[in-house]
Amino acid sequence: MSQSPAHFRNQISTLTDDGKSRKWIYPRVVKGKLYKYRSAVSYFFLALLFAAPFIKINGEQLVLLNVLERKFVFFGIIFWPQDFYLFVLALLTFMVFIVLFTVVFGRVFCGWACPQTIFLEMVFRKIEIWIEGDQIKRKKLDEGPLTANKIFKKGLKHGIYLFLSFFIANIFLAYIIGTAQLVKIITEPVSQHLSGFISISVFTLVFYLVFSRMRELVCTVVCPYGRLQGVLLDNQSIIVAYDYERGEPRAKRVKGVENQAGDCIDCKLCVDVCPTGIDIRNGTQMECVNCTACIDACDMVMEKIDRPTRLIGFKSEDEIKNKKAFQINKRVYAYAAVLGVLITVLSYLLITRSDVKTTILRAGGTLYQLRDKEKEVSNLYNAELINKTNSSIKFEIIADDPAAKIQYIQKQDSIAYGGVAKLTFFVILPQKEIKKYKTTIKFKLMANGKVADHFETTFIGPPNE
Numbered sequence: 199m200s201q202s203p204a205h206f207r208n209q210i211s212t213l214t215d216d217g218k219s220r221k222w223i224y225p226r227v228v229k230g231k232l233y234k235y236r237s238a239v240s241y242f243f244l245a246l247l248f249a250a251p252f253i254k255i256n257g258e259q260l261v262l263l264n265v266l267e268r269k270f271v272f273f274g275i276i277f278w279p280q281d282f283y284l285f286v287l288a289l290l291t292f293m294v295f296i297v298l299f300t301v302v303f304g305r306v307f308c309g310w311a312c313p314q315t316i317f318l319e320m321v322f323r324k325i326e327i328w329i330e331g332d333q334i335k336r337k338k339l340d341e342g343p344l345t346a347n348k349i350f351k352k353g354l355k356h357g358i359y360l361f362l363s364f365f366i367a368n369i370f371l372a373y374i375i376g377t378a379q380l381v382k383i384i385t386e387p388v389s390q391h392l393s394g395f396i397s398i399s400v401f402t403l404v405f406y407l408v409f410s411r412m413r414e415l416v417c418t419v420v421c422p423y424g425r426l427q428g429v430l431l432d433n434q435s436i437i438v439a440y441d442y443e444r445g446e447p448r449a450k451r452v453k454g455v456e457n458q459a460g461d462c463i464d465c466k467l468c469v470d471v472c473p474t475g476i477d478i479r480n481g482t483q484m485e486c487v488n489c490t491a492c493i494d495a496c497d498m499v500m501e502k503i504d505r506p507t508r509l510i511g512f513k514s515e516d517e518i519k520n521k522k523a524f525q526i527n528k529r530v531y532a533y534a535a536v537l538g539v540l541i542t543v544l545s546y547l548l549i550t551r552s553d554v555k556t557t558i559l560r561a562g563g564t565l566y567q568l569r570d571k572e573k574e575v576s577n578l579y580n581a582e583l584i585n586k587t588n589s590s591i592k593f594e595i596i597a598d599d600p601a602a603k604i605q606y607i608q609k610q611d612s613i614a615y616g617g618v619a620k621l622t623f624f625v626i627l628p629q630k631e632i633k634k635y636k637t638t639i640k641f642k643l644m645a646n647g648k649v650a651d652h653f654e655t656t657f658i659g660p661p662n663e
Contacts, residue, residue, distance in 0.1 A: 211475035224333040230494025251372035304437030309489030367401035468492035575659035585613040
């Protein structure tokens with residue numbers, strides 16, 4: 199594919215040649231067209247990320263993942279443990295979508311939408327450049343002696359990093375315990391919320407280490423998504439790639455001399471700007487996050503030497519090698535079909551999801567009871583009602599059959615927010631209405647004047663002869 203050494207895949211780009219120590223990366227920033235687009239996308243996601251816990255819909259925050267109380271909220275819709283199957287199905291749908299997106303477009307999500315990349319490149323890296331200077335100055339500062347200037351710059355940078363990590367930790371915790379509880383932790387004495395204070399401290403330390411020390415190792419070593427590329431990508435996948443057919447052989451340009459080599463002048467600017475330290479000219483690599491920094495850098499060089507841009511660009515292997523345009527293959531159709539089925543099923547379940555979940559069972563160890571004086575038959579039932587709404591509700595159970603009567607032993611006519619109501623009652627039918635031993639009886643649950651749920655059970659009794 200290229201003239202690069204074949205052993206590049208045997209070594210991580212962030213390790214020294216002997217493999218004994220880490221090679222710190224000082225990526226150069228080239229503010230090309232794609233960088234500006236990526237910045238706009240990143241700022242949008244940052245704004246959404248910070249604002250989401252404070253945006254209220256139907257009295258609930260936009261997104262809440264309260265694992266402790268097993269309460270999940272998405273766009274104002276509450277999901278309780280009884281809706282776990284919906285959560286699993288939604289997660290499966292999202293995973294299939296990511297797989298389909300990766301098969302077609304590679305790892306674009308990592309470079310453009312992943313919180314790790316957005317925070318590192320658009321927040322922490324910019325602070326570092328603002329304080330320490332460009333890549334050359336940052337490297338000289340790290341390798342230089344410990345001076346007052348170095349102590350000041352490093353202290354200022356890491357102080358800001360800690361403050362930002364603390365702020366991010368608070369926002370992160372708001373997604374888990376809710377903004378109301380977070381405000382209590384912040385405003386009330388630490389002694390009353392010791393576990394919350396410890397959680398914020400731990401998250402602060404984790405975020406600080408991730409963005410100050412681990413950095414690109416999160417993408418190249420920790421994150422499993424990059425390793426999926428090996429099985430998800432094929433020759434038709436559109437990824438950030440180097441056009442080796444056009445670029446090779448590499449050679450420097452000499453003014454006044456006709457160029458006999460490829461368009462690549464081996465300036466290594468694409469390597470200098472890479473946040474994971476790879477050489478994209480070696481081909482598709484697990485470490486590539488598709489951030490498009492190398493595209494901007496190479497386009498800038500191509501414009502200077504008066505050659506067409508996109509020597510590095512969004513291309514597939516077939517497009518480079520065989521000059522074939524992108525075509526949807528059978529694998530893409532298969533993933534799309536599975537995704538379509540999952541979205542349809544999930545949409546149906548969400549639309550038909552009731553505000554109150556009702557479970558009704560016959561009382562254990564009982565059959566039917568004859569009421570000879572009234573010539574009636576009764577069955578004893580236990581019912582459990584779970585309120586899935588974001589407020590308390592008043593309810594009433596009504597049988598669809600007007601001949602059926604309900605006689606409560608244990609009655610409750612309201613359910614608290616997120617609460618459960620347990621009822622015990624007789625269902626009574628005139629014996630003349632019973633046509634067979636087992637009869638299906640349907641009910642509707644009225645909550646706040648509206649039908650909140652439909653449910654049914656089996657009524658047993660001697661048939662009227």
